Amino acid sequence: MNRRHALALVALSLASIALPAARAADADKKNRIVIQVSDSDPKKWALALNNAKNVQTDLGKANVEIELVAYGPGLGMLKMDSEVGNRVAEAMNDGVKVIACENTMTNNKIAKEDMLPKIGYVKAGVVEIMQRQQQGWAYLRP
Amino acid sequence: MNRRHALALVALSLASIALPAARAADADKKNRIVIQVSDSDPKKWALALNNAKNVQTDLGKANVEIELVAYGPGLGMLKMDSEVGNRVAEAMNDGVKVIACENTMTNNKIAKEDMLPKIGYVKAGVVEIMQRQQQGWAYLRP
């Protein structure tokens, strides 16, 4: 291999290192938003659902990923007796991913049977919220 | 074109794909912050304005872009009868961009005539807050 080849190959390898960054930047452009619910206030729960709906209405359901994470004092939003249970079901029908924090459930002796049907679970709601941001999702705390 | 040319051109095209990522990373370094106001509490409105002022004082007005977005129960901050109307005007004089959510206005039958003069408008405040983060702005909810 002569010097010309060597230079081109070095350039090629440097460029390939940079490619994941380009892909990450592209991924960041997608409309993705994680909505935090950590208050025990049903008005906040309704606001969170309104916010999700407004984003879908403005951008089109197909053009945005929305994940709602309830933890701590906000977990009540996703319990069977939640005042906004019907609206949570509607949001899930509209493609919003709804997730409850298992740590909060354990600490408060709440079982999955006490929770709304069809919701998702993560071990730690806070970690989910952190990692979504690291994956380029926007954050919203209504 | 021989193999040497081909290699160099491949490298060139890969590098050019990566360039927008490099520019995006540079853009992320700028001081830009979107401040969310979604509470109906005038103390929160004052805190949001204090926060904007502190950022400008610490970094210099010319070195930071600040956008304040009021929506939902926070819209009252930008109504004509707002308790902090004078301070909102001051903030705008200091270069803070102040924006109201038209969805909230429609839902509450509030017209632009009911709002403080010279503020800006977006269709959905939540979408503005999401997109600013996707453009690399920091998020603050006072």
Place this chain on the structure above:
Amino acid sequence: MNRRHALALVALSLASIALPAARAADADKKNRIVIQVSDSDPKKWALALNNAKNVQTDLGKANVEIELVAYGPGLGMLKMDSEVGNRVAEAMNDGVKVIACENTMTNNKIAKEDMLPKIGYVKAGVVEIMQRQQQGWAYLRP
């Protein structure tokens, strides 16, 4: 230098521009979270400390950097008479960085002698929170 050399060098220089972006993307993958405390509510202070602990438990203390910034009405969390003073000390022992806003202290005539021992200080808490996000940290407002 002939055309082949020139092409390879151009590719090389473009790739080197893109490299910092690749490194920044790697840095973003680390688990780093800045937790904002700006409410005067001791329940919120306890929730912030619970959140920090849950992140450390779920990911392992060594695998996450946590910074808690108290400012405005949240500064009381870090005063000598704070109801959660013992838990703040525990969190610091566990590696959580705890920081108070000097602007808030000045505005409220609070001296460092009035504050919990061993905590850190920044001039403007809001600027710290903004800059951490610009460095790729996730944001949490419990």
